[in-house]
Amino acid sequence: MANTMDSPRTAVSNPPVQPMETNLTQRDLIRRSATSELPQPERQLTPVAKLIDVSKCIGCKACQSACVEWNDTNPAVGENVGVYENPHDLTADMFTLMRFTEWVNPETDNLEWLIRKDGCMHCADPGCLKACPAPGAIVQYSNGIVDFIHDNCIGCGYCVKGCPFNIPRISKADHRAYKCTLCSDRVAVGQGPACAKACPTQAIVFGTKEDMKKHAEGRIADLKSRGYANAGLYDPPGVGGTHVMYVLHHNDKPQIYADLPVDPKISAVVQTWKGATKYAGLAVMSLAAAGTILHGLFAKANRVSKHEEEEAKELVDESVEHAEKREEDA
Amino acid sequence: MSTPAGTKHTKLGSEDSIRRGPPVEVVRYGPGKRINHWVTAISLILLLLSGLAMFHPSLFFLTELFGGGQMTRWLHPWIGVVLFISFFILFAQLWKLNLPNRDDVKWASRITDVIGGHEENLPELGKYNAGQKFIFWGMAALIIVLIVTGIMAWEQYFGHLTSIPTQRIALLLHSLAAVAIILVFILHVYAAIWTRGTIRAMTRGTVTGGWAWRHHRKWLKDIAGRGRIDPAE
Amino acid sequence: MTNAWTDIKNTDLVVVMGGNAAEAHPCGFKWVTEAKAHRGAKLIVVDPRYTRTASVSDFYAPIRQGSDIAFLNGVMKYCIDNGRVQWDYMKAFTNASYIVKDGFGYKDGLFTGYNEEKRDYDRSTWDYVIGEDGFAVTDPTLEHPRCVWNLLKEHLAPYTPELVEQVCGTPKDKFLKVAEMISECSTPTKTMTSMYALGWTQHSKGSQNIRAMAMLQLILGNIGVRGGGMNALRGHSNIQGLTDLGLMSHLLTGYLTMPSEKDTDFETYMSTRQFKPLRPGQTSYWQNYRKFMVSFQKAMWGDAATAENGWAFNYLPKLDVPAYDVLRMFELMNNGKVNGYICQGFNPILAFPNRTKVTSSLSKLKFMVTMDPLETETARFWENHGDFNDVDTASIQTEVFQLPSTCFAEEDGSLTNSGRWLQWHWQASSPPGEAKHDSWIVAQIFLRMRALYAKEGGAFPDPILNLSWEYEDENEPTAEELAKEINGRALSDVMDPTDPTKVLVAAGKQVVNFSQLKDDGSTMSGCWIYSGCWNEQGNNMGRRDNHDPDETGAYLGWTFAWPLNRRTLYNRASADINGKPWDPTRKLLEWDGAKWTGYDVPDIAPTAKPQDVGPFIMNQEGVSRLFVRGMMRDGPFPAHMEPFESPVENVFNRKMRGNPVARVFASDAAQLGTSAEFPYAATSYRLTEHFHYWTKHNRVNSALQPEFFVEISEELAAEKNIAHGGWVRVWSKRGSVKAKAVVTKRIRPLICDGKPVHIVGIPLHWGFTGSAKKGFGPNSLAAFVGDANIETPESKAFLVNIEPSTAPKDKEVNV
Ligand SMILES: Nc1nc2c(c(=O)[nH]1)N[C@H]1C(S)=C(S)[C@@H](COP(=O)(O)OP(=O)(O)OC[C@H]3O[C@@H](n4cnc5c(=O)[nH]c(N)nc54)[C@H](O)[C@@H]3O)O[C@H]1N2
Ligand SMILES: Nc1nc2c(c(=O)[nH]1)N[C@H]1C(S)=C(S)[C@@H](COP(=O)(O)OP(=O)(O)OC[C@H]3O[C@@H](n4cnc5c(=O)[nH]c(N)nc54)[C@H](O)[C@@H]3O)O[C@H]1N2
Ligand code: HEM
Ligand code: HEM
Ligand code: SF4
Ligand code: SF4
Numbered sequence A: 001m002a003n004t005m006d007s008p009r010t011a012v013s014n015p016p017v018q019p020m021e022t023n024l025t026q027r028d029l030i031r032r033s034a035t036s037e038l039p040q041p042e043r044q045l046t047p048v049a050k051l052i053d054v055s056k057c058i059g060c061k062a063c064q065s066a067c068v069e070w071n072d073t074n075p076a077v078g079e080n081v082g083v084y085e086n087p088h089d090l091t092a093d094m095f096t097l098m099r100f101t102e103w104v105n106p107e108t109d110n111l112e113w114l115i116r117k118d119g120c121m122h123c124a125d126p127g128c129l130k131a132c133p134a135p136g137a138i139v140q141y142s143n144g145i146v147d148f149i150h151d152n153c154i155g156c157g158y159c160v161k162g163c164p165f166n167i168p169r170i171s172k173a174d175h176r177a178y179k180c181t182l183c184s185d186r187v188a189v190g191q192g193p194a195c196a197k198a199c200p201t202q203a204i205v206f207g208t209k210e211d212m213k214k215h216a217e218g219r220i221a222d223l224k225s226r227g228y229a230n231a232g233l234y235d236p237p238g239v240g241g242t243h244v245m246y247v248l249h250h251n252d253k254p255q256i257y258a259d260l261p262v263d264p265k266i267s268a269v270v271q272t273w274k275g276a277t278k279y280a281g282l283a284v285m286s287l288a289a290a291g292t293i294l295h296g297l298f299a300k301a302n303r304v305s306k307h308e309e310e311e312a313k314e315l316v317d318e319s320v321e322h323a324e325k326r327e328e329d330a
Numbered sequence B: 001m002s003t004p005a006g007t008k009h010t011k012l013g014s015e016d017s018i019r020r021g022p023p024v025e026v027v028r029y030g031p032g033k034r035i036n037h038w039v040t041a042i043s044l045i046l047l048l049l050s051g052l053a054m055f056h057p058s059l060f061f062l063t064e065l066f067g068g069g070q071m072t073r074w075l076h077p078w079i080g081v082v083l084f085i086s087f088f089i090l091f092a093q094l095w096k097l098n099l100p101n102r103d104d105v106k107w108a109s110r111i112t113d114v115i116g117g118h119e120e121n122l123p124e125l126g127k128y129n130a131g132q133k134f135i136f137w138g139m140a141a142l143i144i145v146l147i148v149t150g151i152m153a154w155e156q157y158f159g160h161l162t163s164i165p166t167q168r169i170a171l172l173l174h175s176l177a178a179v180a181i182i183l184v185f186i187l188h189v190y191a192a193i194w195t196r197g198t199i200r201a202m203t204r205g206t207v208t209g210g211w212a213w214r215h216h217r218k219w220l221k222d223i224a225g226r227g228r229i230d231p232a233e
Numbered sequence C: 001m002t003n004a005w006t007d008i009k010n011t012d013l014v015v016v017m018g019g020n021a022a023e024a025h026p027c028g029f030k031w032v033t034e035a036k037a038h039r040g041a042k043l044i045v046v047d048p049r050y051t052r053t054a055s056v057s058d059f060y061a062p063i064r065q066g067s068d069i070a071f072l073n074g075v076m077k078y079c080i081d082n083g084r085v086q087w088d089y090m091k092a093f094t095n096a097s098y099i100v101k102d103g104f105g106y107k108d109g110l111f112t113g114y115n116e117e118k119r120d121y122d123r124s125t126w127d128y129v130i131g132e133d134g135f136a137v138t139d140p141t142l143e144h145p146r147c148v149w150n151l152l153k154e155h156l157a158p159y160t161p162e163l164v165e166q167v168c169g170t171p172k173d174k175f176l177k178v179a180e181m182i183s184e185c186s187t188p189t190k191t192m193t194s195m196y197a198l199g200w201t202q203h204s205k206g207s208q209n210i211r212a213m214a215m216l217q218l219i220l221g222n223i224g225v226r227g228g229g230m231n232a233l234r235g236h237s238n239i240q241g242l243t244d245l246g247l248m249s250h251l252l253t254g255y256l257t258m259p260s261e262k263d264t265d266f267e268t269y270m271s272t273r274q275f276k277p278l279r280p281g282q283t284s285y286w287q288n289y290r291k292f293m294v295s296f297q298k299a300m301w302g303d304a305a306t307a308e309n310g311w312a313f314n315y316l317p318k319l320d321v322p323a324y325d326v327l328r329m330f331e332l333m334n335n336g337k338v339n340g341y342i343c344q345g346f347n348p349i350l351a352f353p354n355r356t357k358v359t360s361s362l363s364k365l366k367f368m369v370t371m372d373p374l375e376t377e378t379a380r381f382w383e384n385h386g387d388f389n390d391v392d393t394a395s396i397q398t399e400v401f402q403l404p405s406t407c408f409a410e411e412d413g414s415l416t417n418s419g420r421w422l423q424w425h426w427q428a429s430s431p432p433g434e435a436k437h438d439s440w441i442v443a444q445i446f447l448r449m450r451a452l453y454a455k456e457g458g459a460f461p462d463p464i465l466n467l468s469w470e471y472e473d474e475n476e477p478t479a480e481e482l483a484k485e486i487n488g489r490a491l492s493d494v495m496d497p498t499d500p501t502k503v504l505v506a507a508g509k510q511v512v513n514f515s516q517l518k519d520d521g522s523t524m525s526g527c528w529i530y531s532g533c534w535n536e537q538g539n540n541m542g543r544r545d546n547h548d549p550d551e552t553g554a555y556l557g558w559t560f561a562w563p564l565n566r567r568t569l570y571n572r573a574s575a576d577i578n579g580k581p582w583d584p585t586r587k588l589l590e591w592d593g594a595k596w597t598g599y600d601v602p603d604i605a606p607t608a609k610p611q612d613v614g615p616f617i618m619n620q621e622g623v624s625r626l627f628v629r630g631m632m633r634d635g636p637f638p639a640h641m642e643p644f645e646s647p648v649e650n651v652f653n654r655k656m657r658g659n660p661v662a663r664v665f666a667s668d669a670a671q672l673g674t675s676a677e678f679p680y681a682a683t684s685y686r687l688t689e690h691f692h693y694w695t696k697h698n699r700v701n702s703a704l705q706p707e708f709f710v711e712i713s714e715e716l717a718a719e720k721n722i723a724h725g726g727w728v729r730v731w732s733k734r735g736s737v738k739a740k741a742v743v744t745k746r747i748r749p750l751i752c753d754g755k756p757v758h759i760v761g762i763p764l765h766w767g768f769t770g771s772a773k774k775g776f777g778p779n780s781l782a783a784f785v786g787d788a789n790i791e792t793p794e795s796k797a798f799l800v801n802i803e804p805s806t807a808p809k810d811k812e813v814n815v
């Protein structure tokens, strides 16, 4: 794979203009839903990450519209319900959503308007993929991107339940699951995500995960110098880290950012459901089936004997006689 | 169905009646119940196949039976609804006969004789034995669990009704209940096969007199005693 | 903007006050984030609402709309009282030392010379003492009691933090924090940039708001330097181009002014425009006015403009009033004095205040022509849309012609951004359907009119018959042809003034820039300040060289900036009186002993000695004006004035209403509400998701912000029983709207003059055409009054009432 270009380093620098062959192929998969034996990829792509600096975000929604345009979705014109979030939630036509929280900082008594770009976090240990029953409906590339392959999706919604961030949405139109792809189709040809490209303040940057962590360090230092003592990087270890990370001014309280999970991990219920239940369930069912077959083959069947048939006949005849006698009596 | 004792004009082939034969035959299920049972049975089999397709990747190929994954996902809950309705029509007719009684305790305590086929050591039984009753009530309970949890997991229509943590529990329970009902189902089917002469109760509607004498003598005596006997041909 | 967008990255402190840069200028705002991220710059936001700009600020202070002068005067006072002044800059580059005439004064909220009947000032005392030498008298020691500096201190004396709190509602501690942060920028090595827009302009004293900040910036030494400046964030992508090219009734191109009735001939006109220097040795660049004016006339009328006929001066219309601004035009229309109206790329039904009046005005026209790519509300003003446009269609007799036009992406051309960059763009897609370029449409109208005049004569056909129209295809002048015409060329050989035997520009060649323009008719140029945009080098607006030596943010090879590709105006002020940069790390220019060197095109002659020529060459003084003489109608210093509709009285003069010299038409005066009837202070603004009234035609934008709403505080909602997301009715003396209520912590009641003032925020994007939900806008409510100097409507401060309500009713329209 010597000649193939690795993932782009940044969305800020100018991406290649010459046509490029796709850089994300089946052989770059490190996980595939409902697939146990996936061949080990021949190469390891550099892990990428999108870094969303919440402290730089002005909530302009350029990312949202870029995402709609690039993915050619068609979100409905809704209504105002008293908030700036529009649509009001992620939908199968809106892979990313600015969530606005008016938070009064108890320490300073100042209002802070926290604006977080919600969307798939591209977990290293993706709960969606774990939950998915359809082979190949969800895949993970060695650069960290978790992608939905809609042709394979059956629309069961298990990914919705598997995801610790409540991200995937099932389309009412085609009954397939949708979420941010991290613009895998753009990244595959050396371009950064559409949202990062559109972001006017570079609140969204994209590059290798390592570079993004370094970039975040600089941002965090800046925030600390401005009095945000708890500024930090949100890269939750509970899901093995994520390929979409946040710089938060209050990293000690992720929940104030429109309920960003404090310590996300794949739910224990999901783990049990997709783990023990499956093994134990299959085992007991097979055992029961095998047991009955064996019993059926080798044990004596429970048969009715001739003698029993006769007993029955006798009983019936007796009853008839009795009855007739009674009738006569009457 | 009860006919006052002594009434002579028992309708031919009506449930819980005896045909003098030869050979002696006892009508165990009328056509309504049999259709009802088989709708139920087929539903459950389809559910089992479609459910298992989603249950484990190694069984995903089962989706082919239903025209692919999307169809399987779509069909499964609807069949579940059919199962639920169909089963509970059956249930309404049978639940009284499946109420446990003292004989069931005795029967259950001699379970080794049951398995060993030593019917002679068991008490005389009414229409159903404790095993059947267990299956009956087990099915009923599990189907309730399955329909409730199934609806909670039914993304297309009810995905927004409950919270995601609730849905996770629902799916866990659903798959556990599914496993359980499959075990019950296996038991049910195997018992029907192993106890020779039983299947015809649900196909033709009748059992032989000997079968009734051997397995449900009280029931046989009861209908015979009530004179529910057709004249011989 | 005095500086460029890209220069904002050089600042230490960004003050966004009177604007909402992050929402209205998100791409430009990137340079604020750059300054914050790479220079550790701080951002202050002062706004009645906690905006999305505030969400990324370091400090936010609330302010009652319409009270900015009090706030800024307060900051100026704070800086002066605390010695936070960049003394050397202030002394050298402002008119602080100029002596003002006796008789000038300020009392009870009014300057000397007020005439209540005329609603105007006699401004004769608002001037310098002129010495016998014809120059203004100065006292460089600043000791003279009548010098500008001492008069300014006196004028600012009342603006204590307490008064600021009383007037603006800004809590004293917050005000002091802002003043403290700003005052730190008085050192030569710290600069602050002011980013403002409509929050300051859309007031009856809008120009004075801006002056106040400009003065503060001068005191702090922040004009002409990197990361400093007065940065007006312009609106439409080419609104800077609109003013530059004179699309205002009182302007010709390049800020040459329209003659008035008093200008009976060319020489009379020139006599009041070629300003002589007021100090020895100063440049006073307007002395070149004649060159630009003659070249303009030659561009208009070619050979028909001759020295003999005063360069066809009589072809120009003459103003009988100061200006035919939009407010006046609609007033005239409403009085039945206008027959026809060509409405090109404008949607006055939604954009102009008092929609009822605008609708009534349009209904009185004989005909209206709209030129627009979209189906605008204005084109459909006669159509009944239930509550959303409740007109009686049958009674409207106006004949409406809708001419579909193209938009910028469908044509070549240039857009001038706020930083004065003329950026060429290329057609990206072909016009849909029957849409035609504006230039084609205008050409067609012109050609048909000319033919009619040729055939039928008329009172004065000459200006139209003689208009120069030298385009390859007279049906459609190309952008390239127009751009070259604007740049200007030699009509006959232009000789080198230093060597009359040498041809500087051969006949027919493009002039290199306006320095080659002549007043003898040998050159022409459509707009002198743009000259240089397309010379013999080619299309300089199309340049895309993004090299930036030493990362100063100048980008001299990127497009073309007027004037002369200069990126920072007054850049000579970036160096001290001896030509040394105030801050060597932020050098723009430096005097090397013989000439100015550095990163930008110097503002003064490259060899002008630093001690001789002041940086403000467009002023007769060569310095900037803390005291603006009689040049503004409402005062030489900014003084606090309340909006015409204000929730509180003017603390300086409780009887005074609004700006005492702003023009108010009688019928509009009758429609001004009082705070007794309309207790709540409304303001209007845009949201980042929409561009005015056209992106609602786009489904994506509509999805991102679908429905009209108003924003109110939790306190007001509780008081009025208004539900979050529920319907409310908002009404003023002039109209009523229904909206969804966004109840928010981002708006809080302010305590002004001892009582709580509730603010109602009204965004402006909705109407009854397009794909978003039908809705209303603030202009059904806003008052029909404008700024005293420039007539910008007072859209940012008016009074309303509010109550819970029900959904408006629509009516299906079958077209
Ligand atoms: N997204 C978007 N961007 C746009 C436009 C658009 O329609 N949509 N329009 C463009 C145009 S044409 C223009 S002119 C610009 C306008 O740009 P801006 O002037 O920045 O925009 P506005 O939203 O009109 O008003 C700015 C702010 O002024 C505040 N304000 C109101 N009154 C006062 C006051 O008295 N004092 C102070 N300090 N603040 C006050 C308001 O609360 C508001 O937050 O935007 C341009 N950019
Ligand atoms: N209350 C209140 N009122 C306001 C404001 C406020 O803040 N508050 N802001 C004011 C300000 S600053 C402004 S700029 C106005 C904006 O008011 P308008 O300028 O009327 O608003 P736009 O929607 O931008 O209208 C421009 C029209 O030009 C059309 N157009 C676009 N491109 C072209 C083209 O190439 N050719 C032609 N012929 N047409 C084209 C568009 O389709 C659109 O219909 O609103 C003003 N009104
Ligand atoms: C291939 C599958 C099945 C076979 C061969 C089968 C066979 C039978 C037979 C033979 C009987 C009669 C037993 C008797 O009367 O003693 C019976 C009864 C019954 N079966 Fe099934 N069955 C099947 C599936 C099912 C399923 C899926 C259900 C329910 C979900 C079910 C529910 C019942 C019930 C309720 C009875 C009546 C027993 C009682 O009331 O206790 N059967 N079945
Ligand atoms: C009674 C009504 C039932 C309903 C409404 C129902 C509904 C569902 C739903 C919604 C799913 C998720 C997949 C999908 O959307 O298609 C599901 C999965 C499943 N169902 Fe059902 N179901 C029912 C009964 C049953 C029964 C009777 C069985 C077993 C025989 C069963 C076995 C399963 C299994 C094994 C799964 C997969 C679970 C997993 O992947 O862990 N279901 N069911
Ligand atoms: S809906 Fe989600 S879990 Fe189900 S198949 Fe599609 S991707 Fe997999
Ligand atoms: S955030 Fe959710 S959808 Fe995205 S990768 Fe993680 S588990 Fe999957």
Ligand code: SF4
Pocket (backbone or CB within 6 Å): A066, A067, A068, A070, A071, A095, A096, A119, A179, A180, A181, A182, A183, A193, A194, A195, A196
């Ligand atoms: S990475 Fe692509 S798919 Fe994901 S939010 Fe951004 S634009 Fe949308």
Ligand code: SF4
Pocket (backbone or CB within 6 Å): A056, A057, A058, A059, A060, A061, A062, A063, A064, A098, A117, A195, A198, A199, A200, A201, A202, A203, A204
């Ligand atoms: S584009 Fe950037 S600044 Fe705008 S909302 Fe998205 S992340 Fe925030």
Ligand code: SF4
Pocket (backbone or CB within 6 Å): A200, C024, C025, C026, C027, C028, C237
């Ligand atoms: S007009 Fe478009 S490109 Fe320009 S600042 Fe606004 S959003 Fe950015």
Ligand SMILES: [Mo]
Pocket (backbone or CB within 6 Å): C234, C235, C236, C239
């Ligand atoms: Mo504007």
